[in-house]
Amino acid sequence: MKEQNIIKVHLEETLAGLEVTPAMQKNLINRIAREYNRYKVRGLRVSKHRKLGLVLTIALLLIAASALAWSLAPSIRTWLEQRMDTNVAPTIQEIQATPVASAEIGDITILVWEAMADEKNFLSNVEFVIRNDAKLVAYSGMKQDLPAPLDDSTVYVGVSSWYGNTDQEIFTSVQESENRVSILSEGWHRGVTDEPMTLVCTTVFVENGQPITETTTISAPVYLAETLETAVLDEPLIFPLTGFELTELHMLRTELRVYWSYTATGKNQPFEYAIRNLELRILDADGEQLPQKLSYGSTIPERLEVRIVDTDTGEVLESIQLTLENGLYTVQ
Amino acid sequence: MISDSIRAARLEQWVEAYGNSILRTCFLYLGDRALAEDAMQDTFVKAWRNMEQFTGRNDSAVKTWIVRIAINTCIDYKRSAWFKHVDCTKAVEDLQSFTQQASAEAMDTTLALMHLPPKLKQVVLLYYYHNMTMAEIAGVLSVNRLTVQRRLKKAYAELQFVPEGGDFR
Numbered sequence: 001m002k003e004q005n006i007i008k009v010h011l012e013e014t015l016a017g018l019e020v021t022p023a024m025q026k027n028l029i030n031r032i033a034r035e036y037n038r039y040k041v042r043g044l045r046v047s048k049h050r051k052l053g054l055v056l057t058i059a060l061l062l063i064a065a066s067a068l069a070w071s072l073a074p075s076i077r078t079w080l081e082q083r084m085d086t087n088v089a090p091t092i093q094e095i096q097a098t099p100v101a102s103a104e105i106g107d108i109t110i111l112v113w114e115a116m117a118d119e120k121n122f123l124s125n126v127e128f129v130i131r132n133d134a135k136l137v138a139y140s141g142m143k144q145d146l147p148a149p150l151d152d153s154t155v156y157v158g159v160s161s162w163y164g165n166t167d168q169e170i171f172t173s174v175q176e177s178e179n180r181v182s183i184l185s186e187g188w189h190r191g192v193t194d195e196p197m198t199l200v201c202t203t204v205f206v207e208n209g210q211p212i213t214e215t216t217t218i219s220a221p222v223y224l225a226e227t228l229e230t231a232v233l234d235e236p237l238i239f240p241l242t243g244f245e246l247t248e249l250h251m252l253r254t255e256l257r258v259y260w261s262y263t264a265t266g267k268n269q270p271f272e273y274a275i276r277n278l279e280l281r282i283l284d285a286d287g288e289q290l291p292q293k294l295s296y297g298s299t300i301p302e303r304l305e306v307r308i309v310d311t312d313t314g315e316v317l318e319s320i321q322l323t324l325e326n327g328l329y330t331v332q
Numbered sequence: 333m334i335s336d337s338i339r340a341a342r343l344e345q346w347v348e349a350y351g352n353s354i355l356r357t358c359f360l361y362l363g364d365r366a367l368a369e370d371a372m373q374d375t376f377v378k379a380w381r382n383m384e385q386f387t388g389r390n391d392s393a394v395k396t397w398i399v400r401i402a403i404n405t406c407i408d409y410k411r412s413a414w415f416k417h418v419d420c421t422k423a424v425e426d427l428q429s430f431t432q433q434a435s436a437e438a439m440d441t442t443l444a445l446m447h448l449p450p451k452l453k454q455v456v457l458l459y460y461y462h463n464m465t466m467a468e469i470a471g472v473l474s475v476n477r478l479t480v481q482r483r484l485k486k487a488y489a490e491l492q493f494v495p496e497g498g499d500f501r
């Protein structure tokens with residue numbers, strides 16, 4: 001018997017009694033249900049301490065920012081004014097024209113343009129530039145994601161980023177041109193740290209249809225994205241017919257993305273509505289339901305509509321329109 | 333977008349197919365039954381979150397992906413400050429709690445593997461226990477194939493096994 005069989009047989013023999021029990025499966029399902037509800041019902045949870053911290057941070061930031069804006073050179077002040085006019089989160093790329101880290105693999109230069117993190121997420125933006133005639137194509141960095149057959153005149157490139165004790169990542173978008181590929185990936189971390197982001201860059205060169213993989217690790221300093229804007233509900237919204245109450249609504253825009261969360265109760269529901277499957281939905285000005293998380297670079301919506309909907313029939317029972325003014329959502 | 337019912341059915345299918353091997357991998361890596369159960373759960377929660385990425389892939393790709401998540405989850409656990417306080421002799425007690433009729437030889441192999449340094453343990457688990465090829469392991473661990481080969485050789489030496497004709501695929 002070969003070594004590998006002996007080892008596997010021995011391990012199976014020793015670990016035979018270690019199995020996923022029905023109780024473990026139930027726990028797993030409960031955890032996933034909680035996870036699902038966290039996003040579906042409440043969005044991002046914000047604790048009271050964090051809320052207080054946020055308010056204080058924002059107040060201090062506003063004071064510091066206004067003092068700084070007037071003392072800065074006129075050109076920078078103009079830039080800030082332009083940013084405020086367009087109401088778009090600036091990215092690191094706009095602020096700096098040089099990469100935060102770089103590396104070389106053969107004829108390929110790897111440039112890290114962004115390595116950012118905020119309270120919850122991190123993001124990396126890595127560009128590969130090739131100096132010969134080969135074509136660059138992005139892939140996930142995992143062997144099974146390579147196309148078949150492989151093309152000898154193509155170099156396949158991928159990135160895996162690590163930050164804040166995790167490498168959980170979502171491969172979000174890719175931009176490809178003739179000799180350049182940009183890969184933007186993002187993920188959740190387990191707490192902001194002082195440690196740099198680790199980017200494992202993989203390049204696959206192809207010779208006679210066979211892949212030759214080379215990996216390089218880049219350490220990039222992380223830019224901690226600041227909070228730029230917040231918005232809250234002016235006062236709780238009461239839906240008189242169905243007894244729903246939207247008690248809290250928070251929007252938070254960091255340089256990285258916009259987060260939102262809300263808390264609603266239905267404790268005062270009249271009996272005839274309490275027995276129906278009702279749901280509170282929040283929609284933007286285009287009538288689209290807000291996603292679990294608004295995407296990178298988006299802005300805080302200026303108009304919202306809060307609807308109470310019968311999920312069985314689709315009937316809208318009540319609706320309230322909100323507009324944003326000075327960080328407060330008020331009834332239109 | 334995958335509907336909730338399909339997601340739930342798929343997760344159930346994954347837990348059914350890979351749950352035991354993932355749980356055992358986490359135990360061999362962490363040496364603590366309770367932690368291994370947590371890591372197994374974390375693995376499937378992460379897989380559930382990112383299910384969209386794995387729509388339409390074949391079973392072996394899904395398995396490789398889930399194993400990759402499990403290994404990374406275990407690495408995260410090992411890195412955490414809390415883990416540094418875990419009593420490593422607990423592994424033996426835990427093993428005895430669910431091992432009923434294993435031979436002394438099998439116990440020795442398991443304990444020897446559990447005492448390997450993490451990097452060597454990873455490759456041994458993936459190569460021997462999950463029957464992955466070296467190229468697949470390189471993908472899972474984001475290292476190159478030669479590194480995998482080197483680590484396997486080192487692991488051989490530490491486990492004091494004699495390789496039979498370089499059984500590398």
